[in-house]
Amino acid sequence: MTTASRDALELTPDVMEAAAESKAWPFEEARKIVKRYEGGFPDTVLFETGYGPSGLPHIGTFGEVARTSMVRHAFRVLTEDRIKTKILCFSDDMDGLRKVPDNVPNKEMLRTHLGKPLTKVPDPFSNEYPSFGAANNARLRAFLDRFGFDYEFASSTEYYAAGRFDEMLLTMLERYDAVMDIMLPSLREERAQTYSPFLPIHPKTGVVMQVPLEERKVDAGSIVWRDPESGELFETPVTGGHCKLQWKPDWAMRWAALGVDYEMSGKDLIDSVKLAAQICAALGKEPPEGFNYELFLDENGQKISKSKGNGLTIDEWLAYAPTESLSLYMFQKPKAAKKLYFDVIPRAVDEYYTFLSAYDRQDWKNRLGNPVWHIHDGTPPAIELPVPFALLLNLVSASNAQNTDVLWGFISRYAPGVTPQTHPELDRLTGYALRYFEDFVKPSKAFRAPDEIEREALAGINKALGALPADADGEAIQNAILDVARGIERYQDHKRKSPNGGPGVSVAFFQMLYQVLLGQERGPRFGSFAALYGIAETRGLITAALNGEL
Structure with missing residues (x-):
């Protein structure tokens, strides 16, 4: 057989010694959490990833969950799996719809709901889900489940409505001035004049209101504000889902309320992380550990965006390559800006199988630095691949093959005894090669005459x-x-x-x-x-x- 499973990872002395010294970035990140709790661990160490469901999930979203999972696994090894851990995938689905995404249908309908929480905006795709937020949450969960991630999903709307943030919201109301002292220096002068961290939900229109406060009633746990169009005054409780927070105070409040221990984020959020950490401290809690990864870029060097739909989607990558190649791409150099477009796929595929083939020849120090160890939670499969993916692509190009049978004719002659049955992983790659060639190589082929x-x-x-x-x-x-x-x-x-x-x-x-x-x-x-x-x-x-x- 060419594909075999390995036994579950045993935390032998050799493994533990290698883990303690490993320079692989997931281990370096995990050591931050170990150091955080030198005096004793809590019942559960909480890893969080955040998601804004205003647009369709993209590969950057997957990358954050995949990388966080790698850090979590490294932490479990360092602590000999004695500490309970959890990844919480948190959806900011109570955010107001600020603009209509470029890559969704029924745009005119969506424009009539601008400003409302995403969970109060109708589903533009179908009537399958009760809201736009719910539809995008379902898409997020579907692709996380597809990759077998171990996580718990959380909805901002549900957490606010259920009162899970009430205690910390009342603390923020009480410490309002301290929060404002942190936020105001970061704002433009015009916005600073009307800024409030609290965003009441309009009781008549359902819109998330960005308005200055007329009064704070700490004892009553409410805020007083004025409708800028009608001039009417409203008093709104800050609890029970009647009010939400601006996103930076919201991020900090969530860290404090849930006791988040680790969360990573993109390089573009470095300043926001610093502000949120200060607010979290002002609320009396320790901000989480984490690091800032570099951004993913499209073929034009622009940051990929959920609302624009530029760059690769998850389904597009997986149409041309196995899932493990995508995980490898996320593992490698997380602090380097990376192009995320179709032409990076072939190299990622071949690099994955190269790392996989090297694994059995390595000692534990090098195994724990091998990306496949982190991709497969310490138990990478044993796979023999007699023909690299790039070579398959060139075979398709030269032979003008239209189906995998043609490719297997060449492969079987090249490697006698190798068949789709004995090498199912190679058979899977032949299908990917045919699709990739047809869609990306063939249209750009340009022969030239020799001199x-x-x-x-x-x-x-x-x-x-x-x-x-x-x-x-x-x-x-x-x-x-x-x-x-x-x-x-x-x-x-x-x-x-x-x-x-x-x-x-x-x-x-x-x-x-x-x-x-x-x-x-x-x-x-x-x-x-x-x-x-x-x-x-x-x-x-x-x-x-x-x-x-x-």
């Missing part, structure tokens, strides 16, 4: 391949074509050395092969490709290029 020197090189390669046995492996093919390149002055790289001490081969040689033979700018090791595609078939490509038939 005279390139024709000489191709003819030489054709002759060299003809001298090899039909079953020559990728290494033999690679050496044969390199020998041809070394004899052509254009492709000699004198900064590199060949095995015989002469000049090496320039990158331009391989770029030429892929541009002329496959109509693309780059590809995997050419010898490996030719071995998979077949020497006779590769010679056929070369002949077609020389005859102007590609």
Whole structure:
């Protein structure tokens, strides 16, 4: 079998020693929480992720939950799994709808509900859910469940209405001046003049009101405010869901009320985290640990947004690659800005399987630094993948395959005994390769005719391949074509050395092969490709290029 499960992770002395010294970022984050409770742990350590359901969930949302799960697992290992932990995925669905998202239907209907809490705005997609907030919450939960995350879902609307925040809301009302002293310096002068952390829900229109307060009644637990249009005065309790908070005080209040121990957030929220931490302290509670990750960017370098719908959706990534490749992309360099578009997928797929293949050869120190250990909670599967994903893509490109049967004809010849039944993971990748090629590679293919020197090189390669046995492996093919390149002055790289001490081969040689033979700018090791595609078939490509038939 090529796929096997491993036994559950045992926290042996070797594992614990490696965990204590691991430089992998989830362990570094988990140590913050361990240090936080040097005097003794609470009954449950609470990890939180926040979600604004004003737009459809995107991969950035998934990334925050995936990364938080990795930190939680590292913490469980460091504490030998003796402490109860929980991830709370909190939806700010009581926020007012400030603008109509670009990527939803029934925009005119939504415009008539601007300002109302998201859980009071009708579902624009169908009548399946009672509100826009509920519809987007369902989508969030569906994709979290799809990945098997262990979490508890929380709705802001439900928590406010059930009184779970009442005690801390009354504390904020009591310490109103301290909160204002923190917030006002961060605001523009015009907004500071009318700012209040409390946002009453209008009893007649249902709109979340952003209005200055006329009076605070601490003993009564209420605020007095004036409707800016009618001039009518209203007194609203700050408890029971009649009022919510501005988002930064709301974030801080939630930390304080729920006892959140860890929450990460995007780099764009660094200043907001600092303000929320100060407000949390003003409420008498310790703010959580956490770190700020870099933002995800679309193909134009713009921040991806739920309301704009730019960048990749979860379903789009998963149409072209396995889920584990997405988890790997989230693990790697969380503090570096990363492009999140279709062209990052093939590399992520191959890197995942490369890390997976290395795992069994590593000691525990390196295993705990291997992304697959964190992706699979310490028990990565044992998978053999005889053909990399990038090579499959080039096989599709060269063969013009329309279905997986064609690809398996080449694969079985290249690796006798390898079948869809013996290698189901490879079979899954063939389907991904066909879809990815059809949608992204094929439309951009652009063959070019070889010049005279390139024709000489191709003819030489054709002759060299003809001298090899039909079953020559990728290494033999690679050496044969390199020998041809070394004899052509254009492709000699004198900064590199060949095995015989002469000049090496320039990158331009391989770029030429892929541009002329496959109509693309780059590809995997050419010898490996030719071995998979077949020497006779590769010679056929070369002949077609020389005859102007590609």
